[in-house]
Amino acid sequence: MAHTGRTAGRLGEGDWDGKVSEIKKKIKSILPGRSCDLLQDTSHLPPEHSDVVIVGGGVLGLSVAYWLKKLESRRGAIRVLVVERDHTYSQASTGLSVGGICQQFSLPENIQLSLFSASFLRNINEYLAVVDAPPLDLRFSPSGYLLLASEKDAAAMESNVKVQRQVGAKISLMSPDQLRNKFPWINTEGVALASYGMEDEGWFDPWCLLQGLRRKVQSLGVLFCQGEVTRFVSSSQRMLTTDDKAVVLKRIHKVHVKMDCSLEYQPVECAIVVNAAGAWSAQIAALAGIGEGPPGTLQGTKLPVEPRKRYVYVWHCPQGPGLETPLVADTSGAYFRREGLGSNYLGGRSPTEQEEPDPANLEVDHDFFQDKVWPHLALRIPAFETLKVQSAWASYYDYNTFDQNGVVGPHPLVANMYFATGFSGHGLQQAPGVGRAVAEMILKGRFQTIDLSPFLFTRFYLGEKIQENNII
Amino acid sequence: MAAPWASLRLVAPMWNGRIRGIHRLGGAVAPEGNQKKKRTILQLLTNYFYDVEALRDYLLQREMYKVHEKNRFRDKEWIRPDKYGHFSQEFWNFCVVPVEAVDASDCDINYEGLDNLLLLKELQSLSLQRCSHVDDWCLSRLYPLADSLQELSLAGCPRVSERGLACLHHLRNLRRLDISDLPAVSNPGLTQILVEEMLPNCEVVGVDWAEGLKSGPEEQPQDTASPVPA
Numbered sequence: 154m155a156h157t158g159r160t161a162g163r164l165g166e167g168d169w170d171g172k173v174s175e176i177k178k179k180i181k182s183i184l185p186g187r188s189c190d191l192l193q194d195t196s197h198l199p200p201e202h203s204d205v206v207i208v209g210g211g212v213l214g215l216s217v218a219y220w221l222k223k224l225e226s227r228r229g230a231i232r233v234l235v236v237e238r239d240h241t242y243s244q245a246s247t248g249l250s251v252g253g254i255c256q257q258f259s260l261p262e263n264i265q266l267s268l269f270s271a272s273f274l275r276n277i278n279e280y281l282a283v284v285d286a287p288p289l290d291l292r293f294s295p296s297g298y299l300l301l302a303s304e305k306d307a308a309a310m311e312s313n314v315k316v317q318r319q320v321g322a323k324i325s326l327m328s329p330d331q332l333r334n335k336f337p338w339i340n341t342e343g344v345a346l347a348s349y350g351m352e353d354e355g356w357f358d359p360w361c362l363l364q365g366l367r368r369k370v371q372s373l374g375v376l377f378c379q380g381e382v383t384r385f386v387s388s389s390q391r392m393l394t395t396d397d398k399a400v401v402l403k404r405i406h407k408v409h410v411k412m413d414c415s416l417e418y419q420p421v422e423c424a425i426v427v428n429a430a431g432a433w434s435a436q437i438a439a440l441a442g443i444g445e446g447p448p449g450t451l452q453g454t455k456l457p458v459e460p461r462k463r464y465v466y467v468w469h470c471p472q473g474p475g476l477e478t479p480l481v482a483d484t485s486g487a488y489f490r491r492e493g494l495g496s497n498y499l500g501g502r503s504p505t506e507q508e509e510p511d512p513a514n515l516e517v518d519h520d521f522f523q524d525k526v527w528p529h530l531a532l533r534i535p536a537f538e539t540l541k542v543q544s545a546w547a548s549y550y551d552y553n554t555f556d557q558n559g560v561v562g563p564h565p566l567v568a569n570m571y572f573a574t575g576f577s578g579h580g581l582q583q584a585p586g587v588g589r590a591v592a593e594m595i596l597k598g599r600f601q602t603i604d605l606s607p608f609l610f611t612r613f614y615l616g617e618k619i620q621e622n623n624i625i
Numbered sequence: 626m627a628a629p630w631a632s633l634r635l636v637a638p639m640w641n642g643r644i645r646g647i648h649r650l651g652g653a654v655a656p657e658g659n660q661k662k663k664r665t666i667l668q669l670l671t672n673y674f675y676d677v678e679a680l681r682d683y684l685l686q687r688e689m690y691k692v693h694e695k696n697r698f699r700d701k702e703w704i705r706p707d708k709y710g711h712f713s714q715e716f717w718n719f720c721v722v723p724v725e726a727v728d729a730s731d732c733d734i735n736y737e738g739l740d741n742l743l744l745l746k747e748l749q750s751l752s753l754q755r756c757s758h759v760d761d762w763c764l765s766r767l768y769p770l771a772d773s774l775q776e777l778s779l780a781g782c783p784r785v786s787e788r789g790l791a792c793l794h795h796l797r798n799l800r801r802l803d804i805s806d807l808p809a810v811s812n813p814g815l816t817q818i819l820v821e822e823m824l825p826n827c828e829v830v831g832v833d834w835a836e837g838l839k840s841g842p843e844e845q846p847q848d849t850a851s852p853v854p855a
Binding site: 295475478 | 765811
């Protein structure tokens with residue numbers, strides 16, 4: 154007789170048989186002469202039912218949880234469970250991020266998301282206020298981003314700035330002379346144009362945002378669970394499209410959450426699963442069967458998000474640029490910003506495709522700084538010829554190999570899996586906007602405030618790239 | 626209850642103008658000389674009735690978006706609000722005269738309220754002393770005043786930190802900057818030095834460089850020079 158609710162087809166009968174045997178077992182255990190092991194301590198396990206299960210407790214997952222609770226039609230309407238594998242966030246991209254926010258993108262949707270995030274951070278103590286808890290201090294530095302462009306990129310930068318201004322960002326364009334005037338410590342050799350964000354750009358403390366979201370979301374009634382998602386139990390149905398082609402639609406019914414350091418797992422029955430697992434989103438998608446099919450078909454389209462390792466180095470340079478320094482992104486891709494009052498700076502550079510380090514661990518390669526980062530920094534900022542590296546760390550980008558932009562919204566075939574991942578290094582600064590968009594999609598069925606339809610999963614199958622050019 | 630009333634003292638004349646209705650309901654209509662008695666009756670009412678407290682909070686919120694300013698126009702003296710917080714009718718005659726100085730001390734101006742100040746293209750002097758809602762985000766909005774602003778005072782603003790002071794470098798015509806008594810700045814002495822380096826033409830006032838430094842051990846050279854006799 155079938156024991157659990159595992160089905161591949163019709164739901165009714167298999168479930169009922171399982172339930173009958175459970176009831177029989179329970180009755181037998183109450184009868185005298187048997188040990189009563191009805192009541193077992195399951196307080197460490199997640200609940201058996203939840204409306205939405207969010208896989209991944211980083212800033213994107215928590216943002217989706219927050220907006221689901223904010224936008225629900227009546228208080229307590231949606232039960233949300235956030236499953237996070239590592240409560241120390243030791244490898245999560247959020248805590249290890251440089252924490253920058255800027256509006257200097259080429260896509261209008263990205264600019265809108267960043268603008269909304271800036272206003273969210275500005276009013277964070279109204280959004281994330283919890284009774285009797287102290288207000289959050291994000292330590293935001295509104296110093297702006299300064300992007301430098303060489304001759305060949307100058308035209309693209311100008312058209313990008315035009316789009317940014319249309320959407321509402323305050324960006325100013327500077328010639329090399331103006332640049333030297335404003336920031337005398339820059340060597341403008343090879344720079345044809347620079348764009349400088351005047352407002353709503355800078356950097357903040359991502360850990361504070363994460364803790365603030367966690368605190369608020371727990372106060373709103375979202376449940377947290379430390380565990381790993383190991384299996385999705387789903388059912389499929391064969392349907393015909395309007396032009397009579399057979400399509401297999403899947404629906405996830407249960408999420409198996411395995412407890413930390415044990416084999417115990419809890420099947421959580423759910424209606425919707427949100428994949429916000431960051432650098433490991435592809436594994437979660439593969440568990441749901443996304444990408445299992447002949448290549449070139451919709452079933453065979455995998456989620457093209459993979460972890461990419463990025464290094465950040467901290468150095469000390471007493472003669473370096475002063476308090477007014479924005480986050481400077483050089484023509485070579487190297488970037489840096491000030492950290493604190495004591496002439497410390499941090500920065501790095503995105504490696505080229507050939508230089509990509511192995512993402513198996515988070516070990517830092519110090520030679521990368523010597524060979525690939527320092528020469529470019531010293532060329533651009535002569536004061537950086539004498540610097541001393543204090544420390545470094547590595548973190549993952551949830552890198553979208555298709556077009557380096559996020560994936561948002563439901564999967565066309567696995568009808569109840571929603572994505573909020575793949576932001577390739579700007580997930581933190583777009584998290585509030587993306588969380589709201591996914592919550593709107595789940596609750597209302599469409600995007601209401603910012604239209605992120607170009608970011609849906611179907612573009613991977615249709616081959617429609619929305620390339621973002623300004624990736625740092 | 627003492628603290629909120631302390632901040633309301635500036636606007637007390639305005640209050641009595643608006644809430645005369647409430648006092649009639651309370652039956653305590655007294656001539657203006659009797660202000661102290663009016664306050665205690667309202668306080669009593671506020672302590673007992675949530676509605677009165679809510680109404681008072683609502684009216685205070687409305688005031689937060691207005692600017693109780695003292696303005697100085699070109700070649701004219703300061704224009705101040707009178708006892709009731711109203712400006713005289715002559716004010717309207719000066720619509721076309723550019724505003725040179727704005728004193729918004731102790732005012733509840735916030736990020737959105739700065740919209741009004743940024744329109745003043747010939748503003749030379751701005752005082753935001755002890756404004757409790759002016760924070761780092763607000764300072765990043767001041768760059769449109771770069772051409773004209775010569776004097777800026779941020780003394781006593783509880784939310785301004787060194788990160789907000791960093792965006793003042795756009796104000797290249799600034800000649801006098803007052804950054805005294807900023808509790809959110811982590812290292813005032815070092816911040817003073819860095820701000821002075823950032824704005825070379827500006828006189829930065831308010832913090833002593835030696836603040837926070839401990840005086841070194843001056844007794845030691847004497848010890849090594851003349852050892853204590855046995």
